[in-house]
Amino acid sequence: MTDLVYLNGEYLPLADAKVSVLDRGFLFGDGVYEVIPAYAGKLFRLEDHIQRLNNSLSGIRLSLPHSVADWQAIFAPMLDSSKDQYIYLQVTRGYAAKRDHGFPEQVVPTVFAMCSEIKPFAGRITGIKCITLDDIRWQMCNVKAITLLGNILLRQEALDQDCAEALLVKDGLVVEGAASNVFAVIDGVLLTPPKSHQILPGITRDVILELALAHQVPCQEAAISLDSIKTASEIWVTSSTREIVPVIELDGAAVGSGKPGPVWQQLDQLLQAYKQSLS
Ligand code: PDD
Numbered sequence: 001m002t003d004l005v006y007l008n009g010e011y012l013p014l015a016d017a018k019v020s021v022l023d024r025g026f027l028f029g030d031g032v033y034e035v036i037p038a039y040a041g042k043l044f045r046l047e048d049h050i051q052r053l054n055n056s057l058s059g060i061r062l063s064l065p066h067s068v069a070d071w072q073a074i075f076a077p078m079l080d081s082s083k084d085q086y087i088y089l090q091v092t093r094g095y096a097a098k099r100d101h102g103f104p105e106q107v108v109p110t111v112f113a114m115c116s117e118i119k120p121f122a123g124r125i126t127g128i129k130c131i132t133l134d135d136i137r138w139q140m141c142n143v144k145a146i147t148l149l150g151n152i153l154l155r156q157e158a159l160d161q162d163c164a165e166a167l168l169v170k171d172g173l174v175v176e177g178a179a180s181n182v183f184a185v186i187d188g189v190l191l192t193p194p195k196s197h198q199i200l201p202g203i204t205r206d207v208i209l210e211l212a213l214a215h216q217v218p219c220q221e222a223a224i225s226l227d228s229i230k231t232a233s234e235i236w237v238t239s240s241t242r243e244i245v246p247v248i249e250l251d252g253a254a255v256g257s258g259k260p261g262p263v264w265q266q267l268d269q270l271l272q273a274y275k276q277s278l279s
Contacts, residue, residue: 005114006074014114023110025092027099029147031110032056033090037118037240040279041081044240046072048203052144053089059143062093064109078115086241089113090146118241124268127248127260128164130237132226133157135168135175135198142197154178165237167229167250170198174224180237180245181205184229185256185263190219204238211270217263234261244268 004011007019024030034053037044050068057064066074075087090112096104137150155178158166166178175193176182181202183192190212195201212219229235233256235247244267246260 004078005112006078007112008110011077017112019110019112020095022097022099023092023095024104025090025094025110025146028093028101029145029149030060031090031092031146032060032062032144033088033146034144035240036075036087036089038075038079038085038087038115039275040084041079042279043072043075043079043087044275044278045203045207048206052201052203053091055142056144057091059140060093060145061103062091062107062109064091064111074111074113075115078113080115084118085115086118087113087115092146121242121245123164124243124245125260127246128237129162129249130165130167130177130235130247131158131161131163131251132169132174133166135170137168140197141176141199142195142201144200151178165245165247167235167237167247169226172225172227174226174229175199176202177237177239180239180242182224183208183234183236183238183244184224184232185234185261186224186228186232188218188233190217190263190267191222191224192219193223194221202238202240204240204243207271207274208238208244208267211267211274215266215270217266232256234263236264236267243271 005014005017007017034049036049047068050071092110094108094110133154154166165180167174167182168176174182176199183190192205193199235255237245246264247255248258
């Protein structure tokens with residue numbers, strides 16, 4: 001089942017799923033996407049992911065009136081209850097007869113979804129190294145746009161320096177990772193930057209804040225300066241596919257004890273228990 005992908009109303013083997021080279025997703029990166037985890041066949045926080053998709057769609061002035069139930073029905077045939085997987089969903093402004101920056105008069109979005117296994121990320125247990133880099137991205141980072149050139153160049157710069165992720169700095173503040181949100185424990189308080197057009201409103205981020213609040217972990221949505229993150233006892237990056245990943249080295253210096261810290265351990269356990277409780 002899982003080798004089938006969804007394209008514009010049909011389920012096809014991946015090799016048979018084709019779109020035109022005139023698709024605006026290919027020509028302009030004119031589209032948005034979602035990454036939705038599914039544990040043991042159950043989609044995690046589907047409503048929240050679809051709400052974010054709808055925000056992204058309205059952010060790029062593209063309308064696609066699918067309900068949560070419609071999306072659930074589209075994804076269901078690709079899910080396998082014996083695995084942890086994620087749905088990759090991409091919606092573009094579709095095919096246009098000629099390449100023109102302005103929107104076509106008749107827009108028929110291209111809707112593509114595929115399902116892949118979530119492979120455990122070793123860095124979640126061991127911790128990872130990160131570097132800080134200037135955030136070179138655009139001003140609508142709250143939109144989950146398929147146009148990811150900034151993000152991929154930044155991630156690659158980190159990989160080239162033997163680091164797993166880049167923490168992005170804008171006007172002296174650490175905003176998020178190249179493909180993750182950022183948390184830091186500073187003076188015993190768990191901090192993460194507030195939602196704004198400078199970051200993607202991560203679903204994992206929301207879950208962590210809810211769990212911290214429910215379990216009396218002192219936490220706050222607040223700006224984190226580059227200077228202050230250097231004093232953090234713990235730093236984490238979070239995302240749907242890697243969950244909560246401790247950062248043990250930043251710009252070549254150990255973070256805290258240089259090992260995953262106790263607040264990470266607590267929130268990681270709470271997240272695993274929360275996932276279990278849903279299946
Ligand atoms: N990316 N910020 C950015 C820039 C991201 O690309 C992601 C996730 C996040 C975390 O969001 P969430 O918790 O909803 O996954 C934050 C996905 C996983 C990707 O592009 O593959």
